[in-house]
Amino acid sequence: MNSTHPQHKDGHARAWRTLLVVAALGAATTLPTAAAAADPTPPEGAMLSGPTGVRAGVPLGDPAAPADAATIPPFDTFGRDPVLSVFTRADEGWASWRIEAVPAADIAASPVSLATGVAEVPLESIDLAAPAPGDWLLTAVLVAGAGGTSGTWAWHLVIPDRSLPAAMPAPDLVLFGGGETVVTERGSGCYLGTCGDIGQVPPAETLPLVRLDRPDEPVALTLSDGSSIASVHVTATLLGVDEAAPVTVLSVDRLATSVVLVPSPGAGRWLLDVTVQFSDGRGDQTGYARVSVPGS
Amino acid sequence: MREFDHGVRLGRLAVALFTLGAALGIAGPVAASRPGIPEHVPVCLTRPPIRATADPRMPRVHTRDRVDATGSLTGFDVRIGHRAAFRLGPTGFIDGPFGGTAVVGERRDTETSLSLVDLWRGCSRRTITVRGLVYGSHLDDSGYLHVSLVEPGTRRELGVWRIDPELPERPRLEVSPPVGDAATARPRSGSVGWDGGPVGRWCAADRCEERRPGQVLPAILAEPDGGSAAPALVSPRPVPEEAAPRWPRDADKTYRWHGTEMPPSWIRPAINAAADDVDQTNRARTPVFRYDAAATDTIRYTSSMPSTTCSSAIACASYVIGESWTVRIRPHGYDFRWGALRWCQADDRDGCFDIERVMLHELGHIVGLDHPESGGFSLRAFDTVMHELAPAKPKAGSALHAFGPCDVATLQERYDVPAPTTTISACNDLTTTLGLIASGTSVTRSARVTLVAELRIPDRDAYGRLGGNALAGRSVQLWRRPVGATSTAWSVYTMRAGDSPGTYLLSFQPSLSYEFQAVFAAPGSEGLRDSSSPLVTIRVIDGCGVITCANGTEDPME
Numbered sequence: 102m103n104s105t106h107p108q109h110k111d112g113h114a115r116a117w118r119t120l121l122v123v124a125a126l127g128a129a130t131t132l133p134t135a136a137a138a139a140d141p142t143p144p145e146g147a148m149l150s151g152p153t154g155v156r157a158g159v160p161l162g163d164p165a166a167p168a169d170a171a172t173i174p175p176f177d178t179f180g181r182d183p184v185l186s187v188f189t190r191a192d193e194g195w196a197s198w199r200i201e202a203v204p205a206a207d208i209a210a211s212p213v214s215l216a217t218g219v220a221e222v223p224l225e226s227i228d229l230a231a232p233a234p235g236d237w238l239l240t241a242v243l244v245a246g247a248g249g250t251s252g253t254w255a256w257h258l259v260i261p262d263r264s265l266p267a268a269m270p271a272p273d274l275v276l277f278g279g280g281e282t283v284v285t286e287r288g289s290g291c292y293l294g295t296c297g298d299i300g301q302v303p304p305a306e307t308l309p310l311v312r313l314d315r316p317d318e319p320v321a322l323t324l325s326d327g328s329s330i331a332s333v334h335v336t337a338t339l340l341g342v343d344e345a346a347p348v349t350v351l352s353v354d355r356l357a358t359s360v361v362l363v364p365s366p367g368a369g370r371w372l373l374d375v376t377v378q379f380s381d382g383r384g385d386q387t388g389y390a391r392v393s394v395p396g397s
Numbered sequence: 398m399r400e401f402d403h404g405v406r407l408g409r410l411a412v413a414l415f416t417l418g419a420a421l422g423i424a425g426p427v428a429a430s431r432p433g434i435p436e437h438v439p440v441c442l443t444r445p446p447i448r449a450t451a452d453p454r455m456p457r458v459h460t461r462d463r464v465d466a467t468g469s470l471t472g473f474d475v476r477i478g479h480r481a482a483f484r485l486g487p488t489g490f491i492d493g494p495f496g497g498t499a500v501v502g503e504r505r506d507t508e509t510s511l512s513l514v515d516l517w518r519g520c521s522r523r524t525i526t527v528r529g530l531v532y533g534s535h536l537d538d539s540g541y542l543h544v545s546l547v548e549p550g551t552r553r554e555l556g557v558w559r560i561d562p563e564l565p566e567r568p569r570l571e572v573s574p575p576v577g578d579a580a581t582a583r584p585r586s587g588s589v590g591w592d593g594g595p596v597g598r599w600c601a602a603d604r605c606e607e608r609r610p611g612q613v614l615p616a617i618l619a620e621p622d623g624g625s626a627a628p629a630l631v632s633p634r635p636v637p638e639e640a641a642p643r644w645p646r647d648a649d650k651t652y653r654w655h656g657t658e659m660p661p662s663w664i665r666p667a668i669n670a671a672a673d674d675v676d677q678t679n680r681a682r683t684p685v686f687r688y689d690a691a692a693t694d695t696i697r698y699t700s701s702m703p704s705t706t707c708s709s710a711i712a713c714a715s716y717v718i719g720e721s722w723t724v725r726i727r728p729h730g731y732d733f734r735w736g737a738l739r740w741c742q743a744d745d746r747d748g749c750f751d752i753e754r755v756m757l758h759e760l761g762h763i764v765g766l767d768h769p770e771s772g773g774f775s776l777r778a779f780d781t782v783m784h785e786l787a788p789a790k791p792k793a794g795s796a797l798h799a800f801g802p803c804d805v806a807t808l809q810e811r812y813d814v815p816a817p818t819t820t821i822s823a824c825n826d827l828t829t830t831l832g833l834i835a836s837g838t839s840v841t842r843s844a845r846v847t848l849v850a851e852l853r854i855p856d857r858d859a860y861g862r863l864g865g866n867a868l869a870g871r872s873v874q875l876w877r878r879p880v881g882a883t884s885t886a887w888s889v890y891t892m893r894a895g896d897s898p899g900t901y902l903l904s905f906q907p908s909l910s911y912e913f914q915a916v917f918a919a920p921g922s923e924g925l926r927d928s929s930s931p932l933v934t935i936r937v938i939d940g941c942g943v944i945t946c947a948n949g950t951e952d953p954m955e
Contacts, residue, residue: 148642155640188642192862226642226719268704289768289785290706294641295715296762297707298787300750301735307547334773352773376770376785382640385771386706387785 147241147254148190149176150226152183152265154293154381158241158254170205170238173257176381178231180265185229187216187241193249194223198241205236205257215239223249234262269293272324274375274388276311276363279318283309284325285375285388292384302389305340305372311392319362320392322375329359329380336374337366340391347374368396438483438501438512441520456480456516458491458499461657462700462728468661468743470728473700475501480519488732495536498522504530504732507549511542513562525565527558532734547734635806635824636783637772639765642718646812648684650722650763651692658699660726664752667742668696668726670798671756675764678799680822681808682815683764697725711738711787712755714762724759726752741790748789751796758782765811766804776803780824806924810861817898818870821854825924827863830855831873833915833930840907842939847904848875850892850915850930867899868925873917875903875953880910880934890953903953910936 147158156176161168178185187200197219201212215229223246239256271292274285286308289298311320322333332354336347350373351363357380366373371394376387456478463472463484473485477499485491488504494516501512501521509531512521529546536542542560559569644650652672654660660668672686702725707713711731716722731738741749761783768785769776776784778794781801788795800808802824809822821827829852836847850873856865876887892901892915901915915930 148640150642186642190643190861271704271706287705287709289710291639291762291767292704292706294717295704295706295713296759297702297704297710297713298755298758298785299709300711300733300738300787300789302786303735307734332771332773334770354773376768376773378637378771384639384706385637385767387768387770 146189146250147243147252148188149239149256149258150186150188151176151178152269152293153177153179154379154383156256156381158187158256161240161253161255167208168238168240168255170208170236170257173238173255175236175257175259177259177261178265179269180261180263181231181234183231183260183265185215185231186226187229187243188226189243189245189249191245191249193246194220194225195227195243195249196220196223196246197244198227200227200229200239200241202232202237202239202258205238208238212240232258232260234260236260268295270326271384271386272326272328272379274377274386275323275325276309276320276373276375276390276392277323278311278320278392279313281312283311283390285309285373285390288374288387288389290384290386292379292386296384305391308372309390311373311390313365313392313394315365316368316394316397317365318394319364320373322361322363322377323359324377324379327359328383330356330361330377331380332356332378333361333363334376335363337371337392338374340370340372365394366392368394370394438514438524439481439520441515441518441522455494455497456519458494458516460485460491460701462698464661464698464728466661468663468698468729470700470730477514477516477519480517481514487730492534493536496538498536500534500536500542502531502534509544511544513542523562525560525562527560634769634772634774634776634803635810635822636769636774636776636781636803637767638807638811639762639767641765643765643811644684644718646682646684650684650686650694651689652686652694652696653688653690653692655695655697655699655723658697658701658725660696660698661729663742664698664726664740667751667753668756671753671760674753674757674798675760675800678805679764679808680805680814680819682812683808684812686760694722697723698728699725700728700731701725702727709733711750712759714759716763722763724756724763726756741796745790747791750787750789753798754782754794754796755787757798757800758787761800761804764808766807769803774803776801802924810863813862814866816869817867820922821863821868821924823922823924826926827854827860827924828926829853829868829917829919829928831915831917831928831930833913833933835913835933835935838934839936839938842908842937843906845904845906846935847902848892848913848915848933849895850875850901852899852901852917852928854925867897869894869898871917872920873901873915876914876916877905877911880912880936905935905953907935907937910934 146160149156149158153176159168159173187198189195198216200216201214203210203212213232215232216227218227237258237260239258240253241255242253244251269292271290273287276283276285286303288302290296313320322330324330333351333356335349335351337350338347339345348366350366351361353361363375371392373390373392374387375390376385378385459476461474462470463474465471470487472487473489474482475485475491476482485501486503490502491499492502493499497516499514499516501514503510507528509527509529510524511527511531511534512524513536514520515522525542527544527546530549531544532547533545534542540562542562544558544560546558561567654665669688672688675683676685702708702710702713703715707725711727713725714722727738729738729740729743739746739749741751766783768783769781770785778788778792779797779801780803782794782797783804784794790796802822806822806825809825814821832851834849837844840846852868852871852873854860854863854866854868858864873892875890875892877890878886878888890903892903894900895902911934913933913935917928919925919927
């Protein structure tokens with residue numbers, strides 16, 4: 102049977118610039134949980150929520166066999182005394198739980214209990230007592246409500262010994278091209294539960310400018326705090342042309358990288374609209390800049 | 398062309414006026430038309446060296462909006478610890494602190510007054526009047542003031558100028574915008590960086606320099622791996638959702654007006670209307686919003702935004718799932734770099750923003766909706782209210798007062814639908830499954846046989862809380878043909894609703910053997926796909942031949 106809901110391709114599909122280049126930092130992409138960490142919509146497993154986002158737990162097939170923290174990407178809370186919770190998107194919730202931490206460097210040490218309990222009505226979210234600053238292997242033995250998926254999940258939790266700021270600062274989108282670096286003009290975005298919506302894009306001539314040296318030179322995109330990017334969508338609109346339609350320059354999802362190479366949109370002066378989803382479900386941010394590309 | 402005014406008219410410290418007019422080609426003479434010092438800023442009697450080092454004991458700067466009876470922004474009340482309090486007009490601003498100094502400014506018709514306020518002593522060390530509108534200033538460690546200027550009226554960028562506060566008559570153009578292409582530099586104030594300490598950032602025309610210890614500019618770690626086609630943007634698609642935990646379904650989210658940042662009376666009905674819009678158009682078990690004077694969560698009408706994410710925002714939503722939420726609305730008349738913010742409820746001319754529409758967008762954030770652009774989706778004006786740029790009047794969708802179908806699709810996946818009969822948003826594209834069982838598959842002639850079909854959404858993670866749902870109130874057909882007949886010989890009947898949600902049934906008294914198949918033809922108004930059941934054969938043990946006794950008594954029974 103045919104779908105009753107055809108997928109309409111919009112005008113952007115006419116993008117003539119189709120080169121898509123992603124430079125991923127190798128280590129991050131080879132880790133087994135990298136994709137899950139980058140996915141903004143968590144699966145129905147166990148998720149750990151902290152001040153720097155949400156991280157999917159690594160399921161442990163054999164709860165008796167200890168996890169190796171070295172194989173789990175660290176989840177950095179940025180500071181001490183973080184508010185932590187383990188939650189699930191599954192309707193069944195957790196009927197009982199035992200969540201413990203051991204030093205990552207000494208997993209044979211006596212575990213520190215962070216939460217343990219039984220609920221008559223299964224809970225979607227369990228608050229944890231944060232361990233002291235340090236490098237921890239967190240293990241959660243969770244029994245789901247009727248019909249749910251029970252199991253054991255692990256995280257590599259890093260708690261630096263410093264204060265948490267009142268509000269975690271959202272990173273800027275940084276472009277590197279033509280031997281120079283610019284910070285994009287901040288557009289609308291969300292970061293860790295705070296969403297700002299701008300009214301207008303500032304006039305194009307006021308936007309930061311990237312001057313490329315070659316027609317085919319890519320622009321490197323990073324975040325100002327060096328954190329990881331989960332998806333990137335970039336469109337370019339020719340400046341100085343009435344009603345110029347934006348073209349898609351780059352559209353990639355499910356990344357786990359801190360550097361993305363955005364292909365040159367081609368000769369001309371362009372307005373770049375860069376939208377990034379941050380890793381660990383931290384949110385998204387749009388940035389604006391101009392790029393000037395020489396002719397061949 | 399330069400001109401000086403040492404501020405003797407004020408009997409205060411020197412007020413230096415200089416002009417950039419000649420250098421920038423701004424027409425008209427330069428004049429100090431008014432003193433240019435923010436009201437009530439006390440003037441320092443002595444001027445010790447500027448303290449460049451921040452100190453945790455340094456007094457904090459608190460600002461509060463002042464709005465008039467109509468809700469228009471009239472200015473700001475500023476307090477520096479317990480040391481000083483003064484007022485700024487509606488175009489006032491504070492940058493910094495830079496060490497122990499803040500730059501306090503006020504934009505007027507054609508000029509900007511800037512005061513370097515000593516936070517330790519709560520007084521102005523120096524006041525300077527600059528021709529042009531300052532949007533962003535930075536005081537560096539050497540005591541130089543850098544200002545980013547915009548031309549009055551045209552809002553054209555005029556570049557970035559360095560000013561020595563001790564010698565303001567000699568400003569130096571740092572970034573000269575080419576003709577027709579204004580400067581792009583944006584000096585930024587220090588901010589709390591990722592390392593917990595202040596991070597100074599200075600952006601010039603084509604580069605930014607950051608004073609961030611240990612910060613290394615990114616290296617290109619891999620070369621392009623060759624061309625592959627960029628995926629096309631697809632529309633419509635459910636808007637992305639926040640990865641955070643969800644509010645409980647059907648949660649009752651109450652709000653009140655903030656005590657000191659109270660929305661004006663003309664804006665409140667629109668906010669309440671937006672809350673009603675959520676309730677009436679979500680078609681999901683989304684939390685609902687209603688006004689309650691005793692509520693703990695608040696709606697604020699303020700220029701004080703909580704983080705860099707909202708620094709340029711006209712509205713800002715913040716939430717901690719399970720605990721609290723708030724929405725901040727920037728006051729009418731707030732002066733952005735692109736112009737003054739106008740809410741249509743106060744000034745219904747082109748270019749205004751409809752507060753009900755914007756508020757619906759913010760409440761969408763609160764319940765977990767993200768911007769569709771972050772997922773690479775380019776949705777049409779009426780598909781969503783979550784576009785990253787709110788359309789101003791008269792753009793399409795600028796007065797949209799309902800969640801769009803792509804918002805509803807996400808809310809349904811996130812919170813489930815209120816009933817099995819609820820229409821699945823047409824922005825979605827869910828497969829369906831249709832099962833069919835018979836009360837007997839081998840019967841005697843004219844025995845009653847009941848066929849029961851069950852229509853469901855398959856239980857997949859990607860479908861969120863819609864996964865596994867029964868679909869009731871749909872039209873399911875039962876196709877029947879004699880065993881051995883050709884495929885064109887189907888008779889089609891409409892099944893009636895069964896006792897349990899998602900079931901459909903029909904009874905027969907067959908006199909010959911038949912094959913049955915249930916068929917769901919999804920209507921175009923729903924985001925569901927067609928489905929059909931496997932064939933079910935009912936054999937009549939003592940059945941007629943097709944020729945001998947098939948007749949109209951084979952019709953379904955009530």
